[in-house]
Amino acid sequence: MxxxxxxxxxxxxxxxxxxxFSVFSGFAQQKKNFFPPEELxxxxxxxxxxxxxxxxxxxxxKKMAEMGFEFTxxxxxxxxxxxxxxxxxxxxxxxxxxxxxxxxxxxxxxxxxxxxxxxxxxxxxxxxxxxxxxxxxxxxxxxxxxxxxxxxxxxxxxxxxxxxxxxxxxxxxxxxxxxxxxxxxxxxxxxxxxxxxxxxxxxxxxxxxxxxxxxxxxxxxxxxxxxxxxxxxxxxxxxxxxxxxxxxxxxxxxxxxxxxxxxxxxxxxxxxxxxxxxxxxxxxxxxxxxxxxxxxxFITYTRYMIYGEHHGIGPKGYRVGEYSRIAMANDYFRPLSPIYGVMELQPGQVNWGSINSQPLPGAVRLWLWHVFAGGSKFTCTYRYRAPIYGYEQYHYGIVGPDGVTPTPGGLEYEAFIKEIEVLRNNPSDGKIPQDYLNRKTAILYDPDNTVAINNNKQTNLWDTEGHVLKYYKALKAYGAPVDFIRDSMDFSQYPVLVLPAYQQMSMELVDKLTAYVKNGGNLVMSVRTGHQNELGHLWQAKHAEPLYELIGGEIEFYDLLRDFAPDTVVMDNKKYAWTTWGDIMHTNTGTESWGTFSGDYYAGKTAVTFNKLGKGTVTYVGADSHGGILERAVLDKLYARLAIDVKDYPEGVLVEYRDGYGIAVNYSNIAYNMELPAGTEILIGEKSIPTAGVLVWKTK
Missing domain, CATH: 3.20.20.80 (Glycosidases)
Structure with missing residues (x-):
């Protein structure tokens, strides 16, 4: 000592x-490639x-090493x-x-x-x-x-x-x-x-x-x-x-x-x-x-999936977890950092949740593969040995309280490590399918906006993260690679850019978005976007007026309904229920009105607009619908109009590509039969992917 x-x-x-000190000076310059690409x-x-x-x-x-772990x-x-x-x-x-x-x-x-x-x-x-x-x-x-x-x-x-x-x-x-x-x-x-x-x-x-x-x-x-x-x-x-x-x-x-x-x-x-x-x-x-x-x-994140807070899909979905939790964390942290890793991933049952259920057999392996699918350079689990005293008694480890016997989650970690070795022994050419890349979409997101909205919701029915998820889940159902980006980043690499509830924005951002559209970008904006300047003040102008050129119309006012009295938006002869927020609009000549409000004194007023501007387009979705059904329908119509080929994966099935490998994971409560192109070599799993199952392939 x-x-x-x-x-x-x-x-x-x-x-x-x-x-x-410079908070926003950029990440420390990496002196080397800390994680050799061949290790995956x-x-x-x-x-x-x-x-x-x-x-x-x-x-x-010694036991940790024998199970295949590479670091502690x-x-x-x-x-x-x-x-x-x-x-x-x-x-x-x-x-x-x-x-x-x-x-x-x-x-x-x-x-x-x-x-x-x-x-x-x-x-x-x-x-x-x-x-x-x-x-x-x-x-x-x-x-x-x-x-x-x-x-x-x-x-x-x-x-x-x-x-x-x-x-x-x-x-x-x-x-x-x-x-x-x-x-x-x-x-x-x-x-x-x-x-x-x-x-x-x-x-x-x-x-x-x-x-x-x-x-x-x-x-x-x-x-x-x-x-x-x-x-x-x-x-x-x-x-x-x-x-x-x-x-x-x-x-x-x-x-x-x-x-x-x-x-x-x-x-x-x-x-x-x-x-x-x-x-x-x-x-x-x-x-x-x-x-x-x-x-x-670089940065890493922590993720726990089963602790009583999410129902998942189906009556036993709580044993697998909410499918967007790892997906969104991957897509959120990856653009913020040169690389990313996951420093804590649940090894099994935990002790600190509201209801600490056992995961479904296979769920831990599923989470590991899902983390990998997003591009993570490493995954670490908390913890190797289950604690026998302290606040986290009953928290599973890779081995149980005897310090010797592997837990079910420990065996699934061991299985995943062996499967990664299969990939290392079967290197891919690193190519990603072009149709997958063509679907690449960004969500413009600023946590400061979320804090500001949550400080002044205007209706207790509003859920900012839930609103973002309505768009995000639709994009993942398309099999689209998604990046959550900040306004300082480059928009031009994304054919479609989505701004869900982006309430505060500067005129500089408005100008940047306008240039993006005029140069051929396709912008999707939702309710509450552009209502305030960067200070959080309402514009000293008509409501959200800086957006009017983009929208191709005006937002006359907004409305907030009661939970017992929802109304609907009509689009293509279908009705979509909404309650929490509606931006009531009228369009300029040449701007398409895709959807209208019905059921109240402003019935017939525009709810969804589509505007061509320069070489690009702007779609404004003026209602926060129940369950995201309207949001999905608008995106369906937009991507079809743009001739962007999309998939239609069922809820809970997610497909990603990294390092030339395709990875599909199934959080749903039924098996899913995956269609693969000719010349595909399956490395892990089968085309029929069961609940908590994984399929990994490469193109020959």
Missing amino acids: KKISAFNPKYSLLGFLLFG TSVGAYYYPEHWDESQWERDI HFAEFAWAQLEPEEGVYDFAWLDKAVALADKYNLKVVMCTSTATPPVWLVRKHPDILKEHENGTQMDHGARQHASFSNEYYRSYSLKMIEELAKHYGNDERIFGWQLDNEPAANVDYGDDAVKRFRTWLKEKYGNIKTLNEAWGTNFWSGTYTSFDEINIPKHSQWGMNLYQRLDHSRFCDYETSSFLDEQAKVIRPYANPDQWITTNYIPYYDARYAGASKELD
Whole structure:
């Protein structure tokens, strides 16, 4: 053990600002290809040597390697073992575990332990604990209870990370670093958080006049004369300034992303060029911090499928899971990062859900293949050994509580690893079918929009993510490759671009969309799009007027119905029920009215428009329908008009291509017979894909 002094001022906020930070400067330049393409993917498992008697470590790690795992994952929650007392570091136990992993040819992901500060740090500096809106504090004994906004905590944790990096940064057995664990928006009402919020606002707006204009503080006598007068808004207090709340949520996300970047900057000088740095996010689609930590080499996500929150398809679909969860996570994170991986994938039954059912046999393997289908470079499971004590008792591992017997999920991981070896031994030519590429579609998505809408829904029946899924699920039924992209990205590579409920937009974005269409792009917009400018203010103009050239008409007003009194939109002599939001429009000469409202005082008014503009087209879907039936019908009509060949896969059947391989997975409750082109070689599975089944092929 070695003794280190307790505090280093270079990690203070002042030092942080002086040394410089750029949240949106682009991902850290990759020094090499961390994952050779011929390996396709790699599979690992979390292991916690500190949870088990040292006499069992070698048995466990050897068994992990025998099952085919290629890497393991250490020290994620081990700060108390790494630094048992202030300034005293003990890496000897971890060195033994790393040596055993190396003995059995397992690479190691080394983790920072910032999710679980030791009790001596909490008791000596209780101000590091997050403070709730009501003034109560969190306490030691859980995880993520320390505040990323606390100056001392940020500084001290970075010093601990520096010692870890010094010890393992030039260690060839360590092939990557994970920062924190499932970091989320840092919400804290402590004194340091208030000070940092004020500093963040001052840097963003420059002067108080600009802030007052952005927040609209003339409303309800909310004007500020100094940044020092601003507190963190009480989110539970009715009528709080919406823009102050929105900026506070942005600040909370910034605190998370900036803290991760600080960690990466500390590790980078000590890490050898072969070591990558990442973190693992839970796929929250209202989180701005995902993709904002640009000092990372790439990002990863966590995904659990069976925990009582989703019904799936059919009476037993809850044992397989909601089919869009992995698909959307793949398509959301992939465009945000040079590459991506999945750091936690459920190995079986969990303990922390509302109802912790057993997965259907085959479901774990299905999820592994689905992750692979999206392009993930690796998959890691939480965890190798099922815990026998602590909060996560009853959580399955790859082996059970005896530490020896593989669980059903463990056997499915082993089967997947062997099947990946089949692909490695049957390399493809890497070509992707042209008809698949022709269907490539982007969804323009900004989590800031989602937060803003959810702060001011206008109807409690509105579900932002559910609205996006109506379009996304239709596109996946087409067998379309989908990317969730941001407005700074290139639109031109996508024949079709969908903007579901994109409420806030700048004139620069309107101009960019107009240029995309005039140059031949096909734009689909839905309700609530373009109603506000980038500040979240309504336009000082007709309702959504900046969109009128694109739409080829005007939005006269919007309506919100009661759940007991839905109405319909009529398109091609079919009726589609809606309740939550309707944009009532009229069209210009030359603009096609594809659908009209019926059943209320504005019956006959346009609900769906199709406008040709330059070389491209704009389709506006002015209703949020029940179950997404209208949205699917509009997309069907549009893709037929554009002569884009699409598939018609049933709900729960998803098909993707990567590295020249076709992968089909079946979450539905009935078998699906897959049609394959001539010259196809099946590598895994059969053409008839059962529930939780997988089919993998390549073209000869």
